[in-house]
Amino acid sequence: xxxxxxxxxxxxxxxxxxxxxxxxxxxxxxxxxxxxxxxxxxxxxxxxxxxxxxxxxxxxxxxxxxxxxxxxxxxxxxxxxxxxxxxxxxxxxxxxxxxxxxxxxxxxxxxxxxxxxxxxxxxxxxxxxxxxxxxxxxxxxxxxxxxxxxxxxxxxxxxxxxxxxxxxxxxxxxxxxxxxxxxxxxxxxxxxxxxxxxxxxxxxxxxxxxxxxxxxxxxxxxxxxxxxxxxxxxxxxxxxxxxxxxxxxxxxxxxxxxxxxxxxxxxxxxxxxxxxxxxxxxxxxxxxxxx
Amino acid sequence: xxxxxxxxxxxxxxxxxxxxxxxxxxxxxxxxxxxxxxxxxxxxxxxxxxxxxxxxxxxxxxxxxxxxxxxxxxxxxxxxxxxxxxxxxxxxxxxxxxxxxxxxxxxxxxxxxxxxxxxxxxxxxxxxxxxxxxxxxxxxxxxxxxxxxxxxxxxxxxxxxxxxxxxxxxxxxxxxxxxxxxxxxxxxxxxxxxxxxxxxxxxxxxxxxxxxxxxxxxxxxxxxxxxxxxxxxxxxxxxx
Numbered sequence: 001x002x003x004x005x006x007x008x009x010x011x012x013x014x015x016x017x018x019x020x021x022x023x024x025x026x027x028x029x030x031x032x033x034x035x036x037x038x039x040x041x042x043x044x045x046x047x048x049x050x051x052x053x054x055x056x057x058x059x060x061x062x063x064x065x066x067x068x069x070x071x072x073x074x075x076x077x078x079x080x081x082x083x084x085x086x087x088x089x090x091x092x093x094x095x096x097x098x099x100x101x102x103x104x105x106x107x108x109x110x111x112x113x114x115x116x117x118x119x120x121x122x123x124x125x126x127x128x129x130x131x132x133x134x135x136x137x138x139x140x141x142x143x144x145x146x147x148x149x150x151x152x153x154x155x156x157x158x159x160x161x162x163x164x165x166x167x168x169x170x171x172x173x174x175x176x177x178x179x180x181x182x183x184x185x186x187x188x189x190x191x192x193x194x195x196x197x198x199x200x201x202x203x204x205x206x207x208x209x210x211x212x213x214x215x216x217x218x219x220x221x222x223x224x225x226x227x228x229x230x231x232x233x234x235x236x237x238x239x240x241x242x243x244x245x246x247x248x249x250x251x252x253x254x255x256x257x258x259x260x261x262x263x264x265x266x267x268x269x270x271x272x273x274x275x276x277x278x279x280x281x282x283x284x285x286x287x288x289x290x291x
Numbered sequence: 292x293x294x295x296x297x298x299x300x301x302x303x304x305x306x307x308x309x310x311x312x313x314x315x316x317x318x319x320x321x322x323x324x325x326x327x328x329x330x331x332x333x334x335x336x337x338x339x340x341x342x343x344x345x346x347x348x349x350x351x352x353x354x355x356x357x358x359x360x361x362x363x364x365x366x367x368x369x370x371x372x373x374x375x376x377x378x379x380x381x382x383x384x385x386x387x388x389x390x391x392x393x394x395x396x397x398x399x400x401x402x403x404x405x406x407x408x409x410x411x412x413x414x415x416x417x418x419x420x421x422x423x424x425x426x427x428x429x430x431x432x433x434x435x436x437x438x439x440x441x442x443x444x445x446x447x448x449x450x451x452x453x454x455x456x457x458x459x460x461x462x463x464x465x466x467x468x469x470x471x472x473x474x475x476x477x478x479x480x481x482x483x484x485x486x487x488x489x490x491x492x493x494x495x496x497x498x499x500x501x502x503x504x505x506x507x508x509x510x511x512x513x514x515x516x517x518x519x520x521x522x523x524x525x526x527x528x529x530x531x
Contacts, residue, residue, distance in 0.1 A: 169388070
């Protein structure tokens with residue numbers, strides 16, 4: 001029983017990180033129909049930020065964490081302004097290829113600047129909590145709690161605030177939103193900022209579980225978060241949350257039944273199954289092509 | 292033209308879609324307090340003209356002067372702020388948002404919330420059915436209600452000039468009557484309206500002046516009553 005419980009908590013811990021990253025994918029896709037493959041690499045930059053600010057500059061962990069979130073946000077918005085905005089009216093394929101290019105640029109840039117080796121650091125959160133007969137790591141509890149709070153704030157932001165409503169309006173009908181006086185540039189940048197801030201939080205939470213940074217760490221995490229976004233229904237915010245937790249739990253389940261070496265294969269099989277059975281995902285909206 | 296009662300003046304605009312010359316040097320104007328209608332068949336360039344005024348498209352040559360300002364360098368979302376609202380063809384309301392949220396989007400350009408509630412009430416006064424359905428998701432409304440929502444949404448920006456693109460499209464005749472009687476009431480309440488329509492009969496019946504658009508050129512213009520009795524208009528647009 002306690003094994004099941006601790007695997008469940010592991011799954012939720014991993015899942016909440018996937019969910020935070022998947023949200024960025026889904027929000028950006030929802031607004032400009034771009035699969036932003038550079039999104040995963042923002043996590044890597046966030047992780048290096050924490051590493052260097054703690055080891056080289058000796059900043060307090062909290063300061064480092066905040067710095068990582070700020071830098072991730074700025075990076076996301078900068079990528080959008082420099083690489084994607086000029087392609088606003090270009091074919092979607094050009095945008096997608098650009099996103100892949102940015103991803104390569106970030107990964108290789110990091111390798112050039114920081115070296116190809118893995119940088120290990122001290123654990124950010126240590127200790128454990130005894131619940132019943134089970135020992136739960138404090139890091140897992142903090143991760144789940146932070147993610148849930150971030151998601152609640154995001155939901156309020158999107159549902160209740162003026163900018164959040166503008167975001168939904170742009171994502172539904174860009175032309176009509178412009179006729180309401182909504183600035184596309186501002187709304188799209190805001191979306192990238194929010195998505196990247198969530199990735200920044202995700203990177204910190206990831207470090208709580210695996211305290212190391214490497215140039216390619218973002219790519220596998222990013223891909224799995226992408227699978228989570230597709231599973232939940234790309235473009236859907238609650239879908240990304242559900243998809244993230246589902247993928248995390250499935251991975252934990254796979255490990256629990258002794259398939260831990262196969263867990264990546266399990267995740268990507270889900271992508272294949274979703275694309276065959278229900279390409280719009282769990283909560284995805286129907287694509288209605290306008291004639 | 293150019294007198295201070297002119298809210299909109301379109302001067303010799305040419306608009307292209309790639310190599311296609313869609314609008315070929317048309318000029319027209321709208322005076323404060325008027326309903327002016329632009330009638331013409333499908334593909335005549337009516338929507339293109341409206342999109343050029345609201346900044347979604349740009350003319351290659353010619354100017355659009357609204358409220359004394361040349362709009363050529365002003366981005367679309369800034370044009371709305373100046374009081375020029377467009378109710379787009381096919382309504383284009385936000386189907387996944389509630390009726391109330393759609394109206395809020397209409398009020399997006401406002402700097403303050405002053406009089407906001409009074410203005411919602413005014414919209415509900417013109418469209419009582421929207422009040423009943425304010426919490427409903429807009430996608431569940433009927434076609435006529437969606438048209439009402441699109442118009443109510445535009446009203447929320449407190450427009451000085453409201454442009455309506457084919458408000459009768461896809462609606463049953465009884466709803467067309469209803470929508471046009473509301474347009475008439477809006478006009479009597481002081482609104483200035485530029486109405487684009489294929490339904491020439493209805494449009495001419497409520498308009499002050501009209502322009503006939505054919506394949507990107509204005510072929511006739513004049514006051515609505517006399518155009519209604521014009522033989523060419525009758526045979527081409529009013530079914531003989």
